[in-house]
Amino acid sequence: MPSVHSLTMTYDLLNDSGTFSEGDPLVGKVTLVLLKEITVESLFVKAKGDSSVRWTEKSGDRDTTYSAAKRYFKQKQFLIAENAKGAVLPRGTHVFNFRINIPSGSMPPSFKGNYGKIVYVLEAKLTRSWRMDCTDEKKICFVSKAIPNPQSLMLSQTGSTDKEIGIFGKRKVDMDVFVDKRAYAPGETVVVLAKINNASSSNMTPKVTLIQDVLYRAQHHKKQQRTTIFKVSDHCINAKTQKDVKWAIKLPRDLTQTIQNCEIITLEYCLKVYLDISFSFDPEVIFPVVIIPPDLAHGPQPGVAAGPYPARAIGGPSNSDFPPPAVAMGPYPAGAYGGPSNIDFPPPAVPVGPYAYGQPGSYSAPPPAYPAQPAHVSQRYNNPVPQAVSPYGDPHTAPSSTLHPPPPAPTFHPPPSAPEIQPPPFSQAFNMSPSAPVYNMLPSAPMANTDFLSQSDEAPPAYALLFPPSANERSDAK
Template identity: 55%
Template sequence: MPSIQSLTMTYDALNEHVTFSEGDQVTGKVTLVLLKDTTIESLFIKLKGDAEVRWTKRSGDKTYTYQAHKRYFKFKQFLIDEQSSATVLPKGSHVFGFRFFIPSQSMPSSFRGNHGKIVYKLEAKLNRSWRMDNTVEKEIKFVSKNLPNQQVIMAPLVGSTEKDVGIFSSGRITLNATIDKGAYAPGETMVFSAKVNNSSSSEMIPKFSLEQKIVYHAKGHSKCETKRIHKIAENLIQAKTEKQIKCTMRIPNDQEMTIINCDIISVNYTAKVYLDISFAFDPEILLPVIILPFALASASPNHTAEGAVGGLSSSIFPYPRSPQSAHSDRSGYPGPQGYSAAPPAYPAHPPVVAGFSGAYPSAPPPVGGHYSNPVPQATSQYGNPFTASSVALHPPPPSAPPAPSAPSIQPLPSPSPTAPSYNLLPSAPAMNMDFLSQSDEPPPSYSLLFPDSDTSNAK
């Protein structure tokens, strides 16, 4: 009779698109259902991000293989730690929680192509003595926030070209083209505008397309793939005519993101506007386009959604981060990440404390590139998806020792010493009489300030 009924893994979504970015945290649970008491050597979970490419090229009788690998991170947490004596778990369902923090460094978005891929995934593994390991894997969709300046890529793009038509026809052609912005999210609509001045004797068809270019790099060699995503052909333009054209093109919902921050894989897009002329070279305008996550596209000034590049309306760090453990696993990669201590509880209306102005720094602005909806808060940390005879909830591994709290700031006492006294010049005596009506006598203060010279010199 087998001992293990199932080993499953789930993770919590941070937004409606179920995507993650640099600096986000990944939380979830691993559920182990046992049919009887079972001895377990270890149970651990990994979160890792890797990019790899591989292709072959035949030259004569030889076949050459080009491949490359790039690891961005690898973290490991023991849910049941390896010990000198194995752990015996009773029959029933056991739920183990986990939490990882994705590094804040720049990393490319998830991608799968014909000759390479960029994959971020969770992997849980159960080890038992003299038994095959039980493994469960689950990919997470990662979207990068490392993009050029948002105000630049969201501005309209304009191009123009001129061409003299020769051999089979004569005249000159002028083409001006514009797209409404330089960055789009999957599902958005691209707006083309073109003005054609056909002063030649040839007819032509204006065409619009969106093209993708993927380049794989390995061992100093590269392999390029191009693909046309969409194409639109407009009505024929007669000779010696001028025409203004406007059309729209929708980006597919499952379109891959632009990748510009990977050493071995790059994905770029180009909006192409050209004139199809028979028996002549076609004049064309190429405008670079970026495909980015919807949450970042909605943060543009031209979009009604709230937010900014690299960040939306609320913080993507709903929980405080914790430093990684200094230990490493057997593979030599960074060890398990510690957990953050629970945030202190603050009163609803804290008292006002007197102190220096500016002693407490103001809260930073929202961090860029995150999603607007925070992590959903469930009433219980881990549910029970199975109806087993018993359920054991295992909390996440013990957190790293919390950092010493900062000393509390006491209100400054009011200044009790009085200001030092100074010897001031004697003031003139108060004038109680109406000296303006006394025409024959000087004012009293005058005699005090300027005594009679004869009197002052008398001895």
């Protein structure tokens, strides 16, 4: 008859989706049911996160296996301390509470692929002398919130392409594409707009494809796995026609989060919009797409103020996915830095790598405060100027239980004044060079007292009056 009837472990959920992230606590209990008294060496709970990859490549008659592993954290809490002599537990039900905090820092989300996995595990283990260990293991669904500058991922994306089709008389095909943003949560809707100008004599079909690209790394080797998540198409566009196409595509709810903070596994997505043309290369536009946790993808609701800024305020968060037209306001040109802006969000970030989401220029300090708007501007555009963020928190929120006084202002001491130095006499301070020889200048012409530009009827003065002849000219004239 066994002594241990059961060893079970349970933990509390922090949200409806049952996910955990960096810095979250793992709180639960271990229940041990004994049918008779036992001696226990140790009882502990262990949490850990690991990633590993492994695949085999065949080269001729030889198979080569590549593998790699990475550990992110491992924490252990003893419910019964380790003791070589053991601790005696009587018959009955014993309940032990535990709490383990997941470390802070950037860690990749949970993932399972064909050639690798990222797993987070919570394990309870009972050890006894000369007995088999009793364990209970549960996997943790981990999502990473270590996303650099997530607000920049809510910006729209635009792209265009053109192609000449034909052998004898080539005609061009143009396509401009707009995607509402860059980051999505599983189950969200992707909005794609395409403006197509088919000036050729060929028919074509616009299509949209979402591609998942997984890259495994081990021992300086790589293994790539590419999967098409979905493909949608629109009606055929006939020759010499123009058409605007719009797609509203709902993403699957089981999409894995983008992984870019793991050394041995990378998972990225791209959205490809292209024109399917028979017997020709398809013109295409590729956009990087980032899959993030749902709580990071929820933007501000329409008509609801976000943070200290009212809805639609200049410099505050935007409620629209589409940028408004650029309109100059006041003495500043549209989009001028330091002046009032009429765009609710900065320009789209430039992607890094083929499918990687990039980081637009992040500012180390907020832009300078804007001057007060003129009366004619404030009447037409009801956009209040954002105020500087207080270093002591938002004044509209409830005060905390402990108030910290502001730091005293620093005292500035003026530097000691320099001793007054009397300049030397001018003749001693500079060595004057000998005076230059005096040259006899030509006689200047007399000043004319008559205004030549006047509108009077008087005759202009005679030339001889303005320039009298010299003595030599008089003698020659005689």
